[in-house]
Amino acid sequence: MRLMLGAEAVVIPLGALLAGFAAFSLFLLVLGKSPVEFFALVWKAGFSSAFSWQNTLSRSAPLVLAALCVALPARLGLVVIGGEGAIVLGGLAAGVTGLAVGGLPGVLGMGLMAAAGMVLGGLWIGAVGALRIKRGVNETISSLLMAYIAIALFNHFVEGLFRDPGSLNKPSTAPLAESLRVGDMPFISAHWGVVAGALACILCWILLEKTTLGFAARIAGDNIRAAQVQGLPVGPLVIGFTALGGAFAGLAGFFEVSAVHGSANGSLIAGYGYTGILVAFLARHNPLAIFPVAILLGGFEASSGLIQRRMDLPDATILVFQGMVFIIILLSEALYGRFAIFTPAYWERR
Amino acid sequence: MNTPKSLNRRRFLGTTAASLAAASLGGLSARPAVAQTALTVGFIYVGPKDDFGYNQAHAEGAAAVKAMEGVTVLEEENVPESQDVQNTMESMINFDGAQLLFPTSFGYFNPHILEVAPKYPDIRFEHAGGLWTPENPANIGSYFGYIGMGQYLNGIAAGHATASKKIGFVAAKPIPQVLNNINSFLLGARTVDPSITCQVIFTGEWSMAVKEAEATNALADQGSDVITCHVDGPKGVCETAVSRGAYVCGYHADQSPLAGDLYLTGAEWNWAGIYTDMVAKTQAGEPIDNFVRGGLAEGFIKMSPLGPAVSDAARAQFEATRAEIEAGGFAAIKGPLNDNRGNVIAAAGEAFVETDIALESMDYLVEGVLGSTR
Numbered sequence: 111m112r113l114m115l116g117a118e119a120v121v122i123p124l125g126a127l128l129a130g131f132a133a134f135s136l137f138l139l140v141l142g143k144s145p146v147e148f149f150a151l152v153w154k155a156g157f158s159s160a161f162s163w164q165n166t167l168s169r170s171a172p173l174v175l176a177a178l179c180v181a182l183p184a185r186l187g188l189v190v191i192g193g194e195g196a197i198v199l200g201g202l203a204a205g206v207t208g209l210a211v212g213g214l215p216g217v218l219g220m221g222l223m224a225a226a227g228m229v230l231g232g233l234w235i236g237a238v239g240a241l242r243i244k245r246g247v248n249e250t251i252s253s254l255l256m257a258y259i260a261i262a263l264f265n266h267f268v269e270g271l272f273r274d275p276g277s278l279n280k281p282s283t284a285p286l287a288e289s290l291r292v293g294d295m296p297f298i299s300a301h302w303g304v305v306a307g308a309l310a311c312i313l314c315w316i317l318l319e320k321t322t323l324g325f326a327a328r329i330a331g332d333n334i335r336a337a338q339v340q341g342l343p344v345g346p347l348v349i350g351f352t353a354l355g356g357a358f359a360g361l362a363g364f365f366e367v368s369a370v371h372g373s374a375n376g377s378l379i380a381g382y383g384y385t386g387i388l389v390a391f392l393a394r395h396n397p398l399a400i401f402p403v404a405i406l407l408g409g410f411e412a413s414s415g416l417i418q419r420r421m422d423l424p425d426a427t428i429l430v431f432q433g434m435v436f437i438i439i440l441l442s443e444a445l446y447g448r449f450a451i452f453t454p455a456y457w458e459r460r
Numbered sequence: 461m462n463t464p465k466s467l468n469r470r471r472f473l474g475t476t477a478a479s480l481a482a483a484s485l486g487g488l489s490a491r492p493a494v495a496q497t498a499l500t501v502g503f504i505y506v507g508p509k510d511d512f513g514y515n516q517a518h519a520e521g522a523a524a525v526k527a528m529e530g531v532t533v534l535e536e537e538n539v540p541e542s543q544d545v546q547n548t549m550e551s552m553i554n555f556d557g558a559q560l561l562f563p564t565s566f567g568y569f570n571p572h573i574l575e576v577a578p579k580y581p582d583i584r585f586e587h588a589g590g591l592w593t594p595e596n597p598a599n600i601g602s603y604f605g606y607i608g609m610g611q612y613l614n615g616i617a618a619g620h621a622t623a624s625k626k627i628g629f630v631a632a633k634p635i636p637q638v639l640n641n642i643n644s645f646l647l648g649a650r651t652v653d654p655s656i657t658c659q660v661i662f663t664g665e666w667s668m669a670v671k672e673a674e675a676t677n678a679l680a681d682q683g684s685d686v687i688t689c690h691v692d693g694p695k696g697v698c699e700t701a702v703s704r705g706a707y708v709c710g711y712h713a714d715q716s717p718l719a720g721d722l723y724l725t726g727a728e729w730n731w732a733g734i735y736t737d738m739v740a741k742t743q744a745g746e747p748i749d750n751f752v753r754g755g756l757a758e759g760f761i762k763m764s765p766l767g768p769a770v771s772d773a774a775r776a777q778f779e780a781t782r783a784e785i786e787a788g789g790f791a792a793i794k795g796p797l798n799d800n801r802g803n804v805i806a807a808a809g810e811a812f813v814e815t816d817i818a819l820e821s822m823d824y825l826v827e828g829v830l831g832s833t834r
Contacts, residue, residue: 161554164546265664269633278636278821279589280567299579370543372571377541415536415548416555420629425538 118452123394126442130435136429142419152256155416160298167300170408172197174307175362175412177393177400178314179235179355183249184395185318186351187331192253193359194383195260196234200227200360200365202264203284206272208290216289223290224364231360234260236353243345261379268374282375292369303365307401312356314397326352333343359383378454388432392439407432485731498560499743502534502552506546506565507667509537511693513712518564518588521731525739530642534558541567549576560584560742562735568688573600584748586738590631592750603734603752605760606814608644608784610727611688612792613749613763614709615648617724618686619656620708620774622649628684629660630675634833641690644792645824648830652777659684660831667720669696680704686724707769714764726764733759755814757786789813799824
């Protein structure tokens, strides 16, 4: 019986996912394309071989951390959608710190870079939480607008103060020393950010489910009045959770700079913060679900190219696909508690 | 970064085995050897391939390659300059067997091509932008064209067409390639009338249609009556300029369908010649130079046909100058010339010809350009 009660959380999203696949298949049939070929290509490009997995994992690494920036504040009932700002500023902080710590041993230097990225990312999104608590500013709007400010600041510094004079045609900070580049994992050409993302998800799950802090946050998220009446520190909770989310987004920025780009430059503004929102919502803000969902979306995106080339569909096809799945999963929220088989009453009657 | 050796070795063994098998089969079969070997070529664009601009210019080149015999062309558009392009390149190699890749966006080179190329020593990577140095892997090449000369010719057409003696330039970022285009455009116009000035507005982004339209409106408000640009997709600039009644000089690709009678001419890339040449060389097993450059004479760039608004006098000067440039050794930047802050760029008698490497680190706007690089 306990199993069936828990099953609701798995069966409904999976069902919604399948319904999304079905709806998209109809869309493809209307266009005169084969859904079978589509899903075969998604499988081939995203999950069928070592290379596919490398492609998928490397795409999902930044998504996992970006999704945590949405999922953590969501526990408090906050919809933060400006993780992109924390990613680019975290990347900038990491890139600039990397220039100062080039003489240190690699691991220590990378640790400092990651810390710098996390601190700046945390301050940035933490400020969103503080604005919410101190001034009553809507966090959704402020985080989005602050993402634009972050990108403008990023461009200002990368094209001005921190610009490497040698980066003539593509303004960048100076290249990082080789010792400060995060390498690939053994056996697969995907960087350690994947592992960091998985660990971060587990830590967040423990924080949310197994600590009093997480419990307090959930109460505040469900009913802020009740939480206040109970004397829970709602203000520090909001600022702390938004800051922690921002810190993870900043960490994603660090990995992009250290593992992928080798310096902070405009390529960092790649929209991972926005795809992270999708991942967090699909995972229903459950940190343990974020990792597999990010891999699923990473696999979808990995197949985009092959679908463009083999099926002669535009690159937006995968976006349409993701959008359909997203909407159906949101709609499925209404189904929770509607199926008798998942309720204790059903099992007691038997 | 360390790469998994197992993947390389497996790939290497795989390809070796395949080519051995192919060779032995070839020896056994009675069919005569085919002149052209089958070749798969991949093109990767950073934006849409019908953007009337940078990406369309490359896609037109790809279309010419498609028409060649024995060639399969793969195309992928809207690929960001991030991990995504590395994955796209490897996907084209691993899933579709691409042997020659053209990742066309400037930002694909460092670090992405530099990262992927060493893993696939048998695959050729050709990059637009001219960044290859001898320290880079030998299977990478870079090519580029002296398109500043095209903007100089644009300037001549603009100089004849302007009544207000003010011309305008919507620019993306103050980097050497762009500055060279702005300066060339003004210097071309000043050969017609030395009192002409050029207002420049930087949008800060390669592709940001709203800002580009705003900038174009601002230029028109200030009296500019001929407008050109250097952004990835000139569509917004063209359409806005036309709606304000200003003449347009094109860039990257032919925008005459957008600007109609107000289109004077345009500086276009002509990648078809280069791409078909590189593909033919690869088919024939000949090496491609790692560092390829050229201008009008080499067919790397071309000018859009002159529009109906171009006067006979303008046409005559345009053609004469084009011939001069094609003859080689032409310099747009020549003394006596100051920048717009009064520093000497070239003393009397000093000249920077189009091929001069010093032009590729340009950091100034010449006298007569209204605007600032910072």
